[in-house]
Amino acid sequence: MTNREKLKDLAVDVFLIDPAEFRLDLKREEIETWDSLGVVSLAVGIQETFGHHFTQDEAMGITGIPDIVRILEARGIRFDE
Amino acid sequence: MSSPRTRDLAWLRTIPKTAALRVSGSVRARVAAQLPFPMVSSFDEIPAGTEVLVVAGGGTLMDEAKHFRARRRPALDLILIPSIWGSGAESSPIAVLNREAGKEICVGGEFLPDAVVYWPELLSTISPARARHACGDAWCHTLEAFLSPLASDSLRGQLAALIGEMLQLPLAVDSRWFEAGARACAMQAKSSVGLVHGIAHALEYPLRARYPEQEWGHAKLCAILLLPVMNLNCAASSKWTDLASRYAIDRDAVWCVLQRLFEPEAFAAALPFLQDNWTKILRDPCTRTNGALIRARHREEIAQVVAA
Numbered sequence: 001m002t003n004r005e006k007l008k009d010l011a012v013d014v015f016l017i018d019p020a021e022f023r024l025d026l027k028r029e030e031i032e033t034w035d036s037l038g039v040v041s042l043a044v045g046i047q048e049t050f051g052h053h054f055t056q057d058e059a060m061g062i063t064g065i066p067d068i069v070r071i072l073e074a075r076g077i078r079f080d081e
Numbered sequence: 082m083s084s085p086r087t088r089d090l091a092w093l094r095t096i097p098k099t100a101a102l103r104v105s106g107s108v109r110a111r112v113a114a115q116l117p118f119p120m121v122s123s124f125d126e127i128p129a130g131t132e133v134l135v136v137a138g139g140g141t142l143m144d145e146a147k148h149f150r151a152r153r154r155p156a157l158d159l160i161l162i163p164s165i166w167g168s169g170a171e172s173s174p175i176a177v178l179n180r181e182a183g184k185e186i187c188v189g190g191e192f193l194p195d196a197v198v199y200w201p202e203l204l205s206t207i208s209p210a211r212a213r214h215a216c217g218d219a220w221c222h223t224l225e226a227f228l229s230p231l232a233s234d235s236l237r238g239q240l241a242a243l244i245g246e247m248l249q250l251p252l253a254v255d256s257r258w259f260e261a262g263a264r265a266c267a268m269q270a271k272s273s274v275g276l277v278h279g280i281a282h283a284l285e286y287p288l289r290a291r292y293p294e295q296e297w298g299h300a301k302l303c304a305i306l307l308l309p310v311m312n313l314n315c316a317a318s319s320k321w322t323d324l325a326s327r328y329a330i331d332r333d334a335v336w337c338v339l340q341r342l343f344e345p346e347a348f349a350a351a352l353p354f355l356q357d358n359w360t361k362i363l364r365d366p367c368t369r370t371n372g373a374l375i376r377a378r379h380r381e382e383i384a385q386v387v388a389a
Binding site: 010012013014016033037038040041043044045047048 | 230231317318360363364366369370371372373374375376377
């Protein structure tokens with residue numbers, strides 16, 4: 001499974017969205033369930049899936065999927081497969 | 082937010098105020114014989130001019146009393162007498178209310194009582210099964226708070242110490258559970274709980290409706306779900322192993338407790354309800370702060386991990 005597929009699976013499970021709704025440019029305001037609890041479970045899922053523990057600043061600053069990709073790519077996790 | 086004061090029965094008998102008493106059925110006769118206050122059968126019956134409300138019962142009744150006082154009669158002093166341990170409702174700023182649409186969770190300092198009276202003699206009426214379930218409730222608060230992504234290092238240290246103390250207690254009637262249960266509840270209020278509570282909130286009502294003759298309450302669900310959920314947590318993540326090691330928790334001893342709390346037949350009865358309500362469970366706020374991420378596919382896996 002590619003990292004892009006892993007991220008999609010994670011977003012589907014965390015935010016309870018339909019897989020067809022997922023896009024790499026998805027913004028937080030487009031997802032009703034991306035609330036404060038969504039941030040908590042997203043952080044848990046990112047740690048389990050990619051081994052990265054969000055700092056508090058990172059978690060608070062995420063405005064959409066592109067921010068997650070940027071943070072993970074900065075740690076060597078590639079999404080351009 | 083301060084903790085409620087702990088008082089004794091002698092103090093309660095002599096409070097110089099006008100009081101009303103609300104008591105759950107299981108301890109009504111014993112409490113009425115010992116306390117000189119007029120009894121009411123609903124909160125709406127509390128006479129005007131009453132200064133103190135004394136409530137003796139389990140978590141559900143105590144939470145209703147906390148909500149009633151906070152929302153309807155804030156001038157009343159509230160004194161709680163837990164008839165069983167486990168919920169920790171007597172020491173928590175959380176009130177969980179049963180509503181037609183599900184559980185309503187209220188949080189705030191206004192839900193703390195003014196005083197708590199522990200009355201160990203009330204425990205003599207508790208059956209071994211109910212006592213074991215109450216222990217499961219306290220264990221569930223402790224372990225889910227320990228694994229919560231919202232728990233701080235300091236809180237985990239305190240919870241690890243409590244786990245060590247709880248391992249010394251029997252899964253049976255013992256008045257020391259009052260203090261342990263209250264501490265567990267107060268600590269989970271500082272972090273969160275997890276999937277066990279998410280499932281319990283979703284299943285309590287349908288299980289009671291389907292099996293009215295069985296005691297399907299919150300504590301029983303917590304007790305029987307803890308092993309399957311911890312199994313699931315361990316399959317999804319190394320968090321329990323890592324944290325237990327870091328805080329020097331005896332994992333084998335904890336696992337023995339979980340196995341003793343587990344009731345295979347009761348879990349088998351709950352499993353179809355669990356699977357039918359999985360989407361609702363995933364949306365529960367408690368599930369969303371579970372120690373491991375709970376996914377759609379875990380609907381099937383929770384049954385498999387138990388079989389394994």
